[in-house]
Amino acid sequence: MPLPAHIQSRRDCLTFVVLGATGNLARRKLLPALFQLYLTGHLPPRARIVGVGRTELTDEQFHEFVAAAIRQASSIDDDAAAAADESLRATFDLCERWEAENPDAPRRNRLYYFAMPSELYPPVANAVHRGGRAVDGGWTRLVLEKPFGSDAVSAAALNRHLAKAWKENSLYRIDRYLGKEVIDNLLVMRFANRLLTPIWNRDNIANVQIIHKEPFGAISDYFDRHGIIRDVLQNHLLQILAVLAMDRPVSLDPEDIRDAKLKVLRQVDRVDVEHRVVAGQYVAHEGKLGYKDNPSVAADSRAPTFAMIVxxxxxxxxxxxxxxxxxxxxLNEKRSEIRIQLRQTPGDIFGDQPAADQNAYAGPNEFVLRLQPHEEMYMKLTIKEPGLGVQPVPSEMELSGRWRAEQLRKEAAGEAPRRAYERLLLDAVHGHQAHFVRGDELEAAWSIVDPVNAAIARGDVPLHEYPFGTRGPTQADALRAAVGHVAFVVPRDGVHLSSADDLASYDFSPKYASVPVGDVWGRAMDTGPGLMPPTHPA
Structure with a gap:
């Protein structure tokens, strides 16, 4: 019986002839690709590569040409590697001295946190591998900060390079949102409550919002190279989506959780950039500089400072x-949250009820998990208005008061850290990877946003201007309404506890307002009829 081809080829002798070996294609593509095959062990052991070209070169000159092509393709040069080795040698010496002072420790472990540009990851990771690994059975782990590349291709290249010397269980790609208590609570609430598990599907949920709003501008060169999609949406928001939308994992083992997240990320459709994307850049307003007013930003910059993707x-x-x-x-506030809006109740018997006044509007049920400025969870429900009749009115059921108090108590007592980075660093020390991004997850997330970034760069998606300190482009509210989101607020004791997004389409004129126009978060100064229902969902 013949051997399979991939096994047989490893026994054979192979001569690989490159015709045009000194040309541009060979320099940029072919020679680096062959080198990668060699590094990963895919080339047969008995293989020889022969280069043929019109340029007259000695063997030594051709070898230097090939080496230069490989260095250029991988963006790593000898100087960078030497500099990494030299700068880290003193650090490795310190580690060894500290370990020598603790000879009775069962293991001597090392954790390296890479708070540096991602283009330095390969030479520094190589330097750590060569001279900075733990010895005598200890583990060595690398914690890597975003960005992990700038698109799916560069992320995959970075993953391949790190994989040459580091196993996946030694790499901890950090995303601070995964360290937040609310995200862990989402996992528990989804799969531990009979109340929620049966309704977590397309039959009951109308739409989901995942929101990240910042009230300050962007001033760094880093942001201008990446934009809001690479900086926030590709990592933080897509990781939240994965936890929210994944099917029940096989177990709570980190790899089972990450497998479930990867599955749902791969099921995301290609984005309709023409109809389901809004991008924008802020402009000067009320004394605040616009994005392009920053001298470090080019006048023709197409880095979006706002994005909405459906x-x-x-x-x-x-x-x-x-x-x-x-x-x-x-934007107009600092807020990050998840808003899960349910479908309207079928066969609604209250829809034809004569309202006590024209302002009554109960709205759909919602489940809200807020990550910042403070963590909280609540549900928007419909209840009966006090008094005669059965007029439905909106209300909120707060879910996180006792949880938040216990969280603060544990932090004060030193029982458990509350802040995301503390939790994540502790996870890295303990070797728990559920809150870190695996390499294949990363590549799947980039594949979702790459078409959007490319369309914005080409000009296929316009950059709408919006004034500093406002809600963003009006086109975003129109898109949100078009896909079916309904905005409504829940007044309670004259205080509007819901987000500014909910207040977008309400009429706060003196005729209808129960809150002063200039202070929608303040207490009502009168006993007016209440809020007007939205003229359109926002």
């Missing part, structure tokens, strides 16, 4: 449910 997950659970991802800088 995604569809093509699987049995979610197909047809719009997932609205929104992120922006120089």
């Amino acid at each position: 995604l569809n997950i093509r699987n049995e659970r979610w197909d047809g449910v719009p997932f609205i991802l929104k992120a922006g800088k120089a």
